[in-house]
Amino acid sequence: MFAGIVPILLASRVGALDVSQVVGLAFAVAASSFCPLLVLGLWWRGLTAVGAVAGLVAGGGAAVAAVVVTMVGPPLSGWAAILINVPAAWTVPLAFAVMVTGSLASRRRVPADVGATMLRLHAPDALGL
Numbered sequence: 001m002f003a004g005i006v007p008i009l010l011a012s013r014v015g016a017l018d019v020s021q022v023v024g025l026a027f028a029v030a031a032s033s034f035c036p037l038l039v040l041g042l043w044w045r046g047l048t049a050v051g052a053v054a055g056l057v058a059g060g061g062a063a064v065a066a067v068v069v070t071m072v073g074p075p076l077s078g079w080a081a082i083l084i085n086v087p088a089a090w091t092v093p094l095a096f097a098v099m100v101t102g103s104l105a106s107r108r109r110v111p112a113d114v115g116a117t118m119l120r121l122h123a124p125d126a127l128g129l
Helices: 002-014 019-043 049-072 078-085 088-105 114-122
Strands: none
Touching: 019 049, 019 088, 049 078, 049 088
């Protein structure tokens, strides 16, 4: 029952927003959480689980907070309105920075076979790795 209260309350506020703004905010939350994870997970050998989770929480959490402020917060103007209405402009870089920082802080947790795994992911299929 409690899990449905928050979405119902937020959905009641969406009616006042333009459809394009709602779609943009939804994509901002997705981009702020999954884009850095996918890019770094596929291309950086140093990504750790600690860094990945920290970046997901920081980027996705900041984007969700911006969405909530947009939906139920006071009307904003100036730079505050821009940063809250277009959160991906700062939440995606935030997520990247937190993932990299968290991974560097926990670099001893990088699996020993990450090099072989990255080679299998990126080598041509003809090599048969």
